[in-house]
Amino acid sequence: xFYFSSILLGVFIPLAIIYFIFLFDxxxxxxxxxxxxxxSSFVLAEIPLFDVNKISQNRxxxxxxxxxxxxxINYILNLDKKKNNTILVTSTIKGEGKTFISVNLxxxxxxxxxxxxxxxxxxxxxxxxxxxxxNIFKDEIGITDxxxxxxxxxxxxxxxxxxxxxxxxxxxxxxxxxxxxxxxxSEFLNKLKSQFDTIIIDxxxxxLVSDAxxxxxxxxxxxxxxxxxxxxxxxxxxxxDLITQEKFPKISFxxxxxxxxxxxxxxxxxQYGYKYNYKYSYNYGYTYGYEDEDKS
Numbered sequence: 383x384f385y386f387s388s389i390l391l392g393v394f395i396p397l398a399i400i401y402f403i404f405l406f407d408x409x410x411x412x413x414x415x416x417x418x419x420x421x422s423s424f425v426l427a428e429i430p431l432f433d434v435n436k437i438s439q440n441r442x443x444x445x446x447x448x449x450x451x452x453x454x455i456n457y458i459l460n461l462d463k464k465k466n467n468t469i470l471v472t473s474t475i476k477g478e479g480k481t482f483i484s485v486n487l488x489x490x491x492x493x494x495x496x497x498x499x500x501x502x503x504x505x506x507x508x509x510x511x512x513x514x515x516x517n518i519f520k521d522e523i524g525i526t527d528x529x530x531x532x533x534x535x536x537x538x539x540x541x542x543x544x545x546x547x548x549x550x551x552x553x554x555x556x557x558x559x560x561x562x563x564x565x566x567x568s569e570f571l572n573k574l575k576s577q578f579d580t581i582i583i584d585x586x587x588x589x590l591v592s593d594a595x596x597x598x599x600x601x602x603x604x605x606x607x608x609x610x611x612x613x614x615x616x617x618x619x620x621x622x623d624l625i626t627q628e629k630f631p632k633i634s635f636x637x638x639x640x641x642x643x644x645x646x647x648x649x650x651x652x653q654y655g656y657k658y659n660y661k662y663s664y665n666y667g668y669t670y671g672y673e674d675e676d677k678s
Contacts, residue, residue, distance in 0.1 A: 408614045408615050408616060409610075409611050409612060409613065409614055409615070410608055410609075410610060410611075410612075410613045410614070410615060410618075410637075411610055411611055412610070412637075412640075413425045413428055413635075413637050413640075415615070415618075416608065416635050416637065419618050419622070420621070420622065420625065420635070422625070423625060423633055423634060423635060424454075424458050424634045424635065425634070425635045425636075425637060426451055426454045426455060426458065426605065426634045426635065426636055427447060427448075427450050427451035427454055427636055427637075428447070428610075428636075428637045428640040429444070429447050429448070429451070429479070429482075429483065429636060429637070429638045429639065429640065430443055430444065430447055430639075430640055430641075431610070431639045431640060431641045432444060444486070445490070448486045448487060448489075448490040449490055449494065451487060451490070451636065452487065452490045452491050452494055455469075455487075455491075455603075455605075455634075458634065467579065467580045467581070467602055467603070468571075468575065468580075468581045468583065468600060468601040468602050468603075469487075469580070469581070469582050469583065469601065469602065469603050469604070469605060470583045470585060470594065470597055470598065470601040470603070470604045470605070470630065470631075471483055471484040471487070471582060471583065471584050471585065471604075471605045471607065472585050472586070472587065472588050472594045472604065472605075472606060472607070472630070473587050473588070473606065473607040473608070473609075474587055474588060474589050474608075474613065474617045474620065474621065475587050475589060475590065475613075475617070476509075476587055476590070477609065477612065478587075478607045478608060478609040478612065478613055478638060479607050479609055479638040479639065480584060480585075480587070480607045481506070481511040481512060481515070481584050482515075482638070483605065483607050483636055483638060484502060484512070484582050484583075484584035485502060485512060485515045485584070487582060487605075488500055488501075488502035488546055488548070488582040489543075489544070489546050491580055491582075492544065492545040492546035492547075493544060493545050493546070496545060498579040498580055499547065499577065499578045499579050499580075500545070500546055500547065500578065500579065500580045500581075500582070501546075501547045501548065501549065501574060501577075501578040501580070501581045501582070502546060502547070502548040502549070502581075502582050502584070503525070503548075503549050503574070503581055503582065503583045503584070504524065504525065504548070504549060504550045504551040504584050505525065505551065505562065505583050505584060505585045505586075505593070505597060506551060506584055506585055506586050506593070507525065507526055507551045507552075507554065507555055507558040507561065507562070507586075507593065508554065508558055508586055508591065508593065509586070510524075510550060510551040510552075510554070511584075512548065512550050512551070512584055513550050516541070516543060516548065516550075518541075518550065520550075520554075521552070521553055522550055522552070523538065523539060523552055524539060524549055524550040524551045524552025524553075525539070525549060525550070525551050525552050525561075525567075525570070526551060526552035526553050526554070526555045526561065527539075527552040527553060528552070528570060529561050529564065529566050529567055529570065530555070530561075536570070536573060536574065536577075547578070558591075558593055559591075559592060559593060559596065562593055562596045562597060563596050568600075571600050583597060583600075583601065585597055588624065588630075589617070589620060594630075595629060595630075598629065598630055598631060601631060602631060602632070603631060603632045603634065604630040604631055604632060604633045604634070605634055605635075605636055606621065606630070606633050606634070606635050606636070607635075607636050607638055608635055608636070608637055608638065609637075609638045609639045610637055610638065610639045610640045610641065611639060611641065612639060621633075
């Protein structure tokens with residue numbers, strides 16, 4: 383009786399734990415969830431999860447994933463049919479990898495097609511992150527400085543790494559919405575479109591502030607970042623409303639942080655403690671960004 387009870391409990395208890403884990407799991411894990419929910423939108427690529435401490439070992443796999451993303455963009459979004467292409471990259475909340483996607487996609491396009499002039503534009507004026515990818519200071523002159531100082535020229539803002547041109551956001555302003563909605567910004571972007579074949583715009587998460595929505599009138603396509611094992615299913619109706627109401631032009635998805643059970647042989651096991659509902663408090667400041675953001 384003791385042996386039988388022990389075996390029964392040894393089977394029942396793990397099964398019960400696994401059942402309750404799956405019962406309360408509200409995170410998106412695979413592209414199948416996106417494809418079933420958004421039948422009219424494409425999943426352009428899956429970007430594998432990797433260890434930032436072993437980036438050199440993972441570089442070839444990451445590069446291949448972004449080459450696939452670039453190829454799918456050209457094929458599905460028909461970028462080659464139009465000389466000037468502007469792509470907005472956004473997400474729902476902080477931490478889904480929109481800046482990582484923006485930077486690496488821009489680098490891949492620039493280094494794949496040497497005949498194209500590619501520009502990466504940092505339009506997250508509240509919580510800029512692009513400067514970290516290029517190892518420069520946050521307060522280097524950028525978009526904000528140009529819009530507030532008419533003596534600056536675009537040439538002073540442009541920086542270049544390999545074949546990619548990029549412009550950072552500059553100093554964090556007290557009025558990001560007004561700047562992005564100004565005639566000066568419209569003229570600024572039109573000048574850039576006349577100089578570059580492809581422009582990748584990194585902007586704010588869409589649900590936290592309205593900055594990303596202000597930029598939609600300037601762009602041709604939208605890449606919407608979702609993070610595997612991080613983004614919750616509860617945001618899917620919100621994203622569907624964006625598509626139904628056509629608030630963003632031509633939304634396609636990138637699934638970031640995909641693990642071993644889905645793609646590229648990577649371990650699957652990030653665990654996050656984010657609580658998610660529609661009362662957001664991710665320290666995404668309405669004027670000066672994240673309070674815990676470093677100054678570098």
